[in-house]
Amino acid sequence: MSDRQYDAELTRAGAGADTVWTKATFYARQYPLGAIGAVIMIVFVATAIFADVVASFSPFSTNPAQSLARPGGMHWMGADVMGRDIFSRIVHGARISLAVGIGSTLVGGVFGVAIGIASGYIGGWFDLVVQRVTDIMQALPLLVLALVMSAALGPSLQNTIIAISIPLIPYVSRVIRANTLALREQAYVEAGHAIGLSEWRIAVRHILPNTLAPLIVISTAQLGSTILTEASLSFLGLGVPEPHPSWGRMLSESAAEYMRTAPWLVIFPGMAISLAVFGTNMLGDALRDILDPRQRG
Amino acid sequence: MLLTLFGISIIIFALLRLVPGNIVDILFDSAGMVNPADKVRIEQELGLDKPLPMQYGRWIGGLLTGDLGYSYVSEKSTIDEIAPRIPVSARLASTALLFAVLIGVPLGVISAVRQNTWIDYLLRVVSLSGLSLPSFWLGLLVLMAFVATFGSIPIYTESPRTFGEAILLVVVPAATVGFRSSALIMRLTRSSMLEILRQDFVRTARAKGASAASVNYGHALRNALLPVVTVIGIEAAFLAGGLIVTETVFNIPGLARFLVESIRNRDYPIVQNLVMLIAVVVVTINFLVDMLYAALDPRIRYSD
Numbered sequence: 001m002s003d004r005q006y007d008a009e010l011t012r013a014g015a016g017a018d019t020v021w022t023k024a025t026f027y028a029r030q031y032p033l034g035a036i037g038a039v040i041m042i043v044f045v046a047t048a049i050f051a052d053v054v055a056s057f058s059p060f061s062t063n064p065a066q067s068l069a070r071p072g073g074m075h076w077m078g079a080d081v082m083g084r085d086i087f088s089r090i091v092h093g094a095r096i097s098l099a100v101g102i103g104s105t106l107v108g109g110v111f112g113v114a115i116g117i118a119s120g121y122i123g124g125w126f127d128l129v130v131q132r133v134t135d136i137m138q139a140l141p142l143l144v145l146a147l148v149m150s151a152a153l154g155p156s157l158q159n160t161i162i163a164i165s166i167p168l169i170p171y172v173s174r175v176i177r178a179n180t181l182a183l184r185e186q187a188y189v190e191a192g193h194a195i196g197l198s199e200w201r202i203a204v205r206h207i208l209p210n211t212l213a214p215l216i217v218i219s220t221a222q223l224g225s226t227i228l229t230e231a232s233l234s235f236l237g238l239g240v241p242e243p244h245p246s247w248g249r250m251l252s253e254s255a256a257e258y259m260r261t262a263p264w265l266v267i268f269p270g271m272a273i274s275l276a277v278f279g280t281n282m283l284g285d286a287l288r289d290i291l292d293p294r295q296r297g
Numbered sequence: 298m299l300l301t302l303f304g305i306s307i308i309i310f311a312l313l314r315l316v317p318g319n320i321v322d323i324l325f326d327s328a329g330m331v332n333p334a335d336k337v338r339i340e341q342e343l344g345l346d347k348p349l350p351m352q353y354g355r356w357i358g359g360l361l362t363g364d365l366g367y368s369y370v371s372e373k374s375t376i377d378e379i380a381p382r383i384p385v386s387a388r389l390a391s392t393a394l395l396f397a398v399l400i401g402v403p404l405g406v407i408s409a410v411r412q413n414t415w416i417d418y419l420l421r422v423v424s425l426s427g428l429s430l431p432s433f434w435l436g437l438l439v440l441m442a443f444v445a446t447f448g449s450i451p452i453y454t455e456s457p458r459t460f461g462e463a464i465l466l467v468v469v470p471a472a473t474v475g476f477r478s479s480a481l482i483m484r485l486t487r488s489s490m491l492e493i494l495r496q497d498f499v500r501t502a503r504a505k506g507a508s509a510a511s512v513n514y515g516h517a518l519r520n521a522l523l524p525v526v527t528v529i530g531i532e533a534a535f536l537a538g539g540l541i542v543t544e545t546v547f548n549i550p551g552l553a554r555f556l557v558e559s560i561r562n563r564d565y566p567i568v569q570n571l572v573m574l575i576a577v578v579v580v581t582i583n584f585l586v587d588m589l590y591a592a593l594d595p596r597i598r599y600s601d
Binding site for chain 1: 300301302304305308309312313421422425426428429430431433434437438440441444534535537538541542545556557560561563568572575576579580583
């Protein structure tokens with residue numbers, strides 16, 4: 001019998017991974033797809049933050065001489081019919097996508113958590129009413145609801161965020177409610193009652209922090225879908241209005257019209273959407289495995 | 298179920314009345330009319346001068362008696378506008394769902410049976426990309442491929458002349474919509490299969506010497522398909538979203554594209570009835586799936 005390499009096995013299992021870097025490499029080895037997703041997301045966020053530095057042109061500056069310029073040279077992803085640089089528009093479009101993605105996930109998350117905890121913790125008729133309303137909201141497809149909402153509110157960046165966040169609330173509140181119902185039966189909640197804590201304090205200080213893991217999981221999962229919804233809305237002309245360089249918008253009228261003569265108008269913005277959503281999906285999958293092992297698929 | 302539909306009708310109605318400008322303003326501007334008396338007359342004709350509860354009551358009353366009002370734009374009755382578009386979208390949606398199931402279930406099973414092999418990783422990446430590609434982009438790429446190979450884009454016709462044309466006009470758009478659903482069904486089949494394969498009765502079956510095929514398909518798959526049936530109900534709602542963009546990309550004169558057009562034109566009677574129709578379809582499918590689920594799994598009973 002050979003000696004077992006205890007140290008090596010411990011390291012492989014993640015022991016001694018105390019610094020951020022060793023932790024990161026440990027998780028990256030465990031979840032290679034998640035690591036790829038994380039890298040894509042970091043690039044995506046950095047692009048959005050440093051868009052002004054990364055982009056070589058202003059996303060709005062038009063140049064008739066460069067109309068439908070082929071990729072290469074000055075415009076390495078080509079230019080659109082107004083001579084605007086596609087690469088610069090995609091880089092600035094990352095801001096729009098990220099703003100809508102994070103904005104609507106945040107709004108939907110905050111309301112969803114508040115409603116979910118209240119519904120699960122208070123229970124009774126309040127819970128019943130909330131559940132009914134949630135059922136009703138979920139019977140309408142996300143895109144249909146967002147479409148009607150954004151038409152009702154009018155096209156603007158802010159309204160697009162609201163239109164996408166409303167359909168998210170029932171999804172989030174349902175998950176958080178289920179989690180709250182389970183947490184309510186925990187011994188520490190009973191202990192809290194025993195030492196005379198107020199219901200409010202138990203809900204906010206003891207239940208809320210414990211819903212964080214499922215919240216992170218569902219938020220990352222929803223981030224991709226909000227980015228897709230924004231792209232679809234803008235594609236249909238009911239999302240973020242011109243002149244904002246939204247990826248979905250870039251694919252709408254002009255792209256369909258010039259797809260024969262200028263395929264780069266179709267290819268690059270679509271790649272940007274797909275990559276961003278792919279990144280969030282892979283990261284979301286890995287986060288779910290790490291934070292919520294019961295749901296592991 | 299009826300309560301849900303009632304709630305949906307209120308939400309739809311309320312949402313559409315949030316719109317700042319109404320149809321009369323738009324009609325007014327586009328027709329170049331300036332006389333305020335005309336405006337009042339149009340508002341009266343369309344019933345927009347009545348209080349909201351009365352407008353709502355008229356709509357619901359009409360829904361129950363089959364009088365759905367008239368399109369503001371074409372002035373045809375709503376039923377005449379919506380009915381001919383139903384088969385177009387229904388055919389597209391059912392082909393898409395069929396495609397999704399036929400692709401998603403077998404690939405999910407393969408992925409689960411060969412867990413953690415290269416084929417599993419490959420299929421997982423493919424399914425994740427299926428969830429990430431916007432279906433309108435996929436549609437545009439397909440159209441570009443058409444242009445590259447045939448030099449032209451197929452234009453939708455009601456009665457395709459050849460079998461090949463029928464395939465192109467229905468199956469290709471359906472596959473574009475169904476790709477996303479197939480990815481979701483594949484992921485679910487995979488995780489459901491993996492869960493079942495870990496259970497005791499599977500180990501027992503293996504222990505008594507049943508062949509791998511008999512265990513995988515005879516024992517495991519039959520049980521693993523139960524949650525997949527539910528997701529098909531959920532996918533019905535997602536498909537509606539997919540149809541909206543796909544019908545727009547492929548220029549298919551179905552319900553979903555009509556919805557977008559009507560929203561742009563602020564054609565309330567059409568929009569509210571169409572959204573209501575979508576809700577009825579989704580709620581009905583979910584109800585049927587629940588029933589089917591109970592029929593497939595005798596442990597589930599809806600007694601209360």
